[in-house]
Amino acid sequence: MTYCLGIKTHEGFVMASDCRTNAGFDQVNVCRKMHTFVTPGERVFIVLSSGSLSLSQSVISQARIDYDLGLGLAAAQTPYEGARVLGDHIRRVADKDRVYLERDGYKFNVNLLLGAQIRGGPMELYMIYPQGNPLQSSEEAPFLQIGECKYGRPILDRAIKYGTTTNDEAARIALISIDSTMRSNITVGPPIDLIVYEKDSFEIRKYRRFSHKDPDFLGIQNQWEQSLRKAAQELPIIGFDGGKPPDG
Amino acid sequence: MTYCLGIKTHEGFVMASDCRTNAGFDQVNVCRKMHTFVTPGERVFIVLSSGSLSLSQSVISQARIDYDLGLGLAAAQTPYEGARVLGDHIRRVADKDRVYLERDGYKFNVNLLLGAQIRGGPMELYMIYPQGNPLQSSEEAPFLQIGECKYGRPILDRAIKYGTTTNDEAARIALISIDSTMRSNITVGPPIDLIVYEKDSFEIRKYRRFSHKDPDFLGIQNQWEQSLRKAAQELPIIGFDGGKPPDG
Numbered sequence: 163m164t165y166c167l168g169i170k171t172h173e174g175f176v177m178a179s180d181c182r183t184n185a186g187f188d189q190v191n192v193c194r195k196m197h198t199f200v201t202p203g204e205r206v207f208i209v210l211s212s213g214s215l216s217l218s219q220s221v222i223s224q225a226r227i228d229y230d231l232g233l234g235l236a237a238a239q240t241p242y243e244g245a246r247v248l249g250d251h252i253r254r255v256a257d258k259d260r261v262y263l264e265r266d267g268y269k270f271n272v273n274l275l276l277g278a279q280i281r282g283g284p285m286e287l288y289m290i291y292p293q294g295n296p297l298q299s300s301e302e303a304p305f306l307q308i309g310e311c312k313y314g315r316p317i318l319d320r321a322i323k324y325g326t327t328t329n330d331e332a333a334r335i336a337l338i339s340i341d342s343t344m345r346s347n348i349t350v351g352p353p354i355d356l357i358v359y360e361k362d363s364f365e366i367r368k369y370r371r372f373s374h375k376d377p378d379f380l381g382i383q384n385q386w387e388q389s390l391r392k393a394a395q396e397l398p399i400i401g402f403d404g405g406k407p408p409d410g
Numbered sequence: 411m412t413y414c415l416g417i418k419t420h421e422g423f424v425m426a427s428d429c430r431t432n433a434g435f436d437q438v439n440v441c442r443k444m445h446t447f448v449t450p451g452e453r454v455f456i457v458l459s460s461g462s463l464s465l466s467q468s469v470i471s472q473a474r475i476d477y478d479l480g481l482g483l484a485a486a487q488t489p490y491e492g493a494r495v496l497g498d499h500i501r502r503v504a505d506k507d508r509v510y511l512e513r514d515g516y517k518f519n520v521n522l523l524l525g526a527q528i529r530g531g532p533m534e535l536y537m538i539y540p541q542g543n544p545l546q547s548s549e550e551a552p553f554l555q556i557g558e559c560k561y562g563r564p565i566l567d568r569a570i571k572y573g574t575t576t577n578d579e580a581a582r583i584a585l586i587s588i589d590s591t592m593r594s595n596i597t598v599g600p601p602i603d604l605i606v607y608e609k610d611s612f613e614i615r616k617y618r619r620f621s622h623k624d625p626d627f628l629g630i631q632n633q634w635e636q637s638l639r640k641a642a643q644e645l646p647i648i649g650f651d652g653g654k655p656p657d658g
Contacts, residue, residue, distance in 0.1 A: 198655050333648050370653055394579060403618065
């Protein structure tokens with residue numbers, strides 16, 4: 163399993179991913195799910211992947227080959243075109259592998275998140291489905307998730323507001339969202355890769371990998387847990403008015 | 411969909427359930443998923459149900475008929491025996507309906523939570539699977555959930571500690587857990603039924619139903635949201651050490 167998320171803010175975007183991959187319970191590995199395609203000063207694409215590792219590797223390999231030839235993401239005029247390029251790569255991998263997977267009962271399963279900006283244009287955040295079609299984030303829903311999404315969602319629903327949430331805040335919230343997921347699902351695990359992209363910078367200035375022993379990460383985990391407990395304790399006491407229970 | 415949870419504390423237990431039921435997107439109703447079987451001063455069984463409403467209704471109907479005859483839950487000597495009684499009711503409904511459901515592609519799907527105490531014995535919390543077998547909560551995992559469990563789990567993982575968490579705290583945490591779920595999944599919805607059972611009371615003294623407009627519930631929601639945002643803002647700022655991003 164995997165958990166990746168992207169958060170778009172008025173200052174840029176935050177992309178974060180876990181690094182655990184597993185085939186069954188006894189084949190667990192560390193694997194990077196964050197990939198970058200950057201021409202400094204001109205274009206930045208940050209791609210996160212979930213689903214079958216074999217499939218996402220093929221997609222990223224194809225994208226890298228094209229990029230290095232000045233094609234694909236290197237030639238896209240807009241983030242939307244970039245999302246379409248990645249969708250085409252997914253479809254090409256599907257053409258190669260899908261039939262063989264399905265005849266053995268496996269699903270063709272690969273999802274991508276893309277945060278991108280090209281000089282002169284807007285900064286955009288997309289999810290790309292296994293069918294290759296892209297979905298863009300909106301101001302009402304300024305974050306997108308792939309993989310094991312549910313455990314990490316409540317904090318996003320409550321704490322992210324487009325126009326108010328800063329890049330720094332979004333980065334901390336992303337870490338909390340991943341930590342909540344890791345805590346409840348052992349197939350999502352450290353290290354965590356985090357990029358904070360600053361709008362109109364056209365390069366990646368803030369990248370960090372957090373191991374499970376990273377003191378800053380442990381500090382955030384502990385402080386968060388204490389704050390949550392305190393917040394729960396400070397909630398108003400619930401009164402009971404002597405209402406009769408059902409069937410009582 | 412449904413979300414129900416039970417939390418066992420050293421002071422008693424808390425049982426809470428939502429009230430939304432849906433068959434597809436255009437047939438949405440309010441339906442109680444909390445049922446009580448109480449002989450004051452002697453025995454208390456609180457049952458929450460998820461899964462197909464038709465099936466859980468049949469299970470509860472059977473349990474009620476037997477109870478009123480002094481059989482089943484009314485004759486159980488221990489909470490474990492009560493859990494087994496409910497499992498037998500599930501199996502009887504399966505004998506009636508399972509084949510007919512499966513031949514049309516439906517799953518036989520009913521899960522129960524049971525919080526129970528019988529005079530002279532311990533207070534216990536169980537989940538009962540669609541196969542009829544019971545699972546008991548433990549001190550390490552003092553809560554059990556059925557239905558749409560994931561959104562509401564992080565707060566439980568962080569805030570519930572057996573031996574420390576009081577009944578009052580558990581009740582507020584249960585409301586927050588349900589609220590987090592309702593916010594992310596529209597098939598879980600108000601009103602919310604809440605019972606706080608006090609150990610060795612052998613009756614239900616604290617029951618309340620919260621509508622979506624209940625001022626106390628709205629107060630808890632608002633305060634929680636503000637506390638979470640504040641907690642996120644107060645987390646330590648993440649430093650970036652100029653590490654090179656992947657592929658960068």
